[in-house]
Amino acid sequence: MLGVTVSSGVFVLVGAVFLACAVEMVEALTIVLAVGHTRGWRSATEGTIVALVALAALVAAFGPALVSVPLNVLRLIVGGVLLIFGMQWLRKSILRSSGLKAKHDEDEIYKETVAELSAAPTSTGRDRLAFVMAFKGVFLEGLEVVITVLTLGTSAHRLGLAVVTAGVAIVAVGVVGIIVAQQLSSVPENAMKMAVGILLVSYGTFWTGEGLKVHWPGGDTMLPGLVGIYVVITFLYVTWLRSSNPRQISEVSV
């Protein structure tokens, strides 16, 4: 029984961290590849390294501090943040699936970034624009990875597992991205985002409840149950939106 409980919680944790980190890595890599191909790799690499160092410093500063916060308070704060963050992701995914919002297209983002960078004047030596673009892309997307890993990892008392999972996701997407270069659009990002949204909202609901000392029927086994509830709810909301906007859907799908 305990084995089943632990493995279901671990499965949800690993799934949430892996998918969230993979999605953010795809977005960061798209920007870095666009900067590197357009303005040269030196400044793109420097911007990426400085952003990674800044992120590592943030983890080193806030990681131990989070562990010292009382567990109920931590779970309530983490639950609230994950609930907000997860609902934002899930809302966007529902709107994309129902055709009310354009799907995230890495090819389009790559082209837009290349066009923006190509229009700017080039400079000899260190390219400030390329450095800043690469830094911002990696730092902002990385910050979301850091928040996801720290919040999920510390509240589940499995920070080490969350960090390792994030590392595997980042390396996996990085290797694939470098091998296939500009083929990041082939990653099923929209489907992954919907899965991440469902997992984050499930975790957010669960930890908020734990922080408020509510009693979950079945204890930790309720976590996969919440995932199931939100899968059904997501399907119902998408179906409702599609049926209430047939014209918009047909225009999008043309």
Added chain:
Amino acid sequence: MKQPSLPIRLLKGFAMFWWDFLVGDTPEIFVAVVLIIGVVSLVSVSGHAHSAGAAVLTVLAVLALGASVWRANRAVKK
């Protein structure tokens, strides 16, 4: 005009990040989550069965998501 000092700019950037992260273009989700926490706290404090809190929390979260989706749908129709 004099530019603010580096610590002020960093502090401002940090605050802006959290504002965009938590509120952004969906303030209704932020407000809903704060209200959900308040309501479930009251249910727990008032001595009702804690399992009722679990049901209230889940139902309110589902309704909050629905309200935000409905708001976006209404904006598209306008």
